[in-house]
Amino acid sequence: MSGSAWTRAPGNAAAERWVTRAGCRTVLVVVPHMTAGTRLVEVLPLLRADHRVQVLFTVPALEDRWDGTEEYVRAWGGLLLPWHQVLRTRFDLAMAASYLEIDKIAAPVVVMPHGVSGPRFRRSPLPAERAAQPSLAHPRYRLVRDGRVVPATVLTAHEQDARWLRRECPEAADRVVVAGDLCFDQLRASLSLRDRYRAALDVRSGRKLVLVSSTWSRHSLFGSNPHLLDQLTAQLPARDYQVVAALHPLTWSIHGSWQIRAWLAKALDAGLRLLPPDDGWRAALVAADYVIGDHGSITQYAAALGTPVLLNPGSAEDVRAGSLAASVWRLAPKLRPDLLVDVQLRALAAGRPEDWVGDIAARITSLPGRAGALLRREMYRVLGIPEPPHEVQVSPVPLPRRVAVEGFVGGPP
Structure with a gap:
């Protein structure tokens, strides 16, 4: 999408005579990267079957864009507006899961978290010395522009996060709304359907599903231990285990699908199932017997669901003190390179503590089961x-559309 052309759409005065359903309230979904999109797509069903609402989409024109974002949004089948058109159009509501460029949108903006960690513990991609600067670390840096509080609503999953935001940025205190965690509610609602997800992922009877999860950054599981997936597929007997990997969407965007598949070619040839970046991780988490992960959201959700978790020790540097990830890090065992993984998994299943699962879940959301109603x-x-x-209704997570990314064959997919 380039140039200065406008897309014919509701809100474009030149296109009004073509509009079949006139008078709808317009909702703009702002997707600067796939990570934000994966959280927003969970919310959109709350607007379905309402003939009063027209949903539109946009990808902000960032100086440093994330590769593949427009293609990802187009695959939803929504009407994608060019950013220059968005900047000259008014909307009745904008939904965002990132603060990027939202101050430029002529609409009341509702911002929601795009991960399980609260705003107090959000990791920054900036160098440590810059990320630690008070002006960049303070929530006011995101919430206020030119003395104006930008979002109409700032959603949090937990009352503790809301209290912190209100204290740190009092001018935005009346904009903060506790709305729970829709993703976690849906994961919990899916547990009774676990066999359906295992069948959709083609996990044969008698096999254990090992979900390997990696967030972004050089201290993530894949960043710090890139050969682990090769080792797992070599060590774990295929008759007993199915290894499935979920890499963070930003890892795919920054390196590219071709390169990811090239790096993992050996593991893919040995039977690894690599989930696409936009689909399947929630189903795989519900279906998993074990999760090997780092400090990312999937690992924290797994711990809260009671799934046995084994942590990548190389990710310790990215764990923020006081965070939910730090609690999981303190309680869950670490992967040991001196022991066979099969031995560690069997010990994990036999000896995992049950008493801290509820405590982890209680830190994810202070309003369990209510996120859908509160968001709507x-x-x-x-x-x-x-x-x-x-x-x-709290809906279960959808079955995966694609079971896995194709293996590496040397050329384009």
Whole structure:
């Protein structure tokens, strides 16, 4: 999407005569990168079947863009507006899971977290000396521009995060709303359907599913231990184990699908199932017997669900003191290179403690099971129209559309 052309869409005065459903409230979904998109796509079903609402999408024109984001959004089938058109159009609501460029949008913006960690413990890609600068670390840096509080609503999953934001940025205190964690609610609602997810992932009866999860950064599992997937597929007997990997979407964007598949060619040839960056990790987490991970969201969700977790010791440097990841890090065992992985997994299943699972879950959300209803209420409040009459049900996570990325064959996929 380039040049100065506009897309024919509701809100474009030149296209009004072509509009079939006139008078709809417009909702703009802002997707600067795939990580934000994967969280926003969970929320959009709350607007389905409402003929009063038109949903539109955009990818901000960043100086340093994330590769593949436009293609990712187009695959949803939504109407994608060029950024220059967005900057000259008013919308009734904008939904975001990132603070990038939201101050430029002519709409009340509702911002939600794009991971399980609260705003107090969000990692920064900046060098440590820059990320530690008060002006960059303070929440006001994200929430306020030119003396104006930008978001209409700042959603948090937990009351503790809300209290912290209100204290650190009092001018935005009345914008902070605790709305729970929709992803976690859906994961919990899916546990009774575990066999369906295992079948969709083609996990044969009698095999254990080992989900290997890596967030982004050089201290992530894949960043600090890049040969682990080769070792797992070599060590774990294929008759007993199925190894599935979920790499953070930003890892795919920064390195490219071709390169990821090239790096993992040996493991893929040995039977590794590599989940696509936009689909399948939630289903795999519900289906998993074990999770080998780092400090990322998937590992924290796994611990809260009671799935046995084994941690990559090389990720310790990215664990923030006081964070939920730090709690998981303190309680869960670390992967030992001097022991066979099979031995460690069997010991993990036999001896995992149950008493801390509830404590981890209680730190993810202070309003379990209520996120869908609270999110919908806030969206319709901002839109200025009544909510639909039907109750919001906690839906299970969808079955994966694609089971795995194709293996490396030397050329384009």
